C-alpha cells in the first residue's frame with residue numbers, strides 16, 4: 771500500500787510540482803502568509819486544501835479527532851491546538867480562522883454512543899473526546915426526545931458552535947478580534963454532497979453556501 775503513496779509522490783513531482791515550480795520557489799524563499807487557520811478533523815475523507823481549492827502556502831491547518839479546540843484553561847493538557855492557534859494569530863497574523871466540522875464524523879459518533887467503550891483500549895482517544903462532552907449535553911437538553919439519527923446530525927453542527935466558543939477563550943484570539951484583524955468562521959462539510967454549510971451567528975444556524 772505504501773508503494774501507491776510513493777508512486778503518488780513521484781507523480782506529484784513530475785506533474786504538480788513541475789507545473790507550479792515558480793510558486794514553490796517563491797514560497798521557499800519567503801515566509802509563509804496563509805490566508806486562514808483551519809481547524810478540521812483527521813478524517814481522511816475531509817481534505818481541507820482540496821475542499822477549498824487552496825494552493826500550498828494558503829492554509830495553515832490543524833487536524834485532530836472531531837475538530838476540537840480545547841478551551842484555554844485546558845491548553846496545557848492539549849498543547850498542540852493552542853500552540854498552533856497562538857502561532858497563527860500572533861506571528862502569522864492570519865486574517866481568518868475556520869473551524870470546519872463534517873458529517874459522518876466517527877469521533878462524534880463515538881461521543882454519541884458513550885465514551886465508556888473507548889476507555890479500555892483507546893484511553894487517549896476517550897480523554898480527548900471529553901472536551902466535546904458538553905456538546906452531547908447541549909443536544910440532550912435541547913432535543914430530549916431526539917432519535918439517534920437526529921442526535922448524530924445535530925452533534926456535528928453543535929460541535930462547531932462549541933469549538934468556536936472555545937476559540938474565543940484564547941487571549942491571542944481576543945487580542946486579534948480587539949484589533950479587528952481576524953474573522954472567525956464555522957463550517958460543516960457534507961461528505962455525501964461535497965457541500966459546505968456556513969454558520970450565521972446572528973441567526974444561530976448553518977446555511978448552505980450558495981454557488982458563486
Ligand SMILES: [Zn+2]
Pocket residue numbers: 811812813835836837872874875876877878
Ligand atoms: Zn471527523
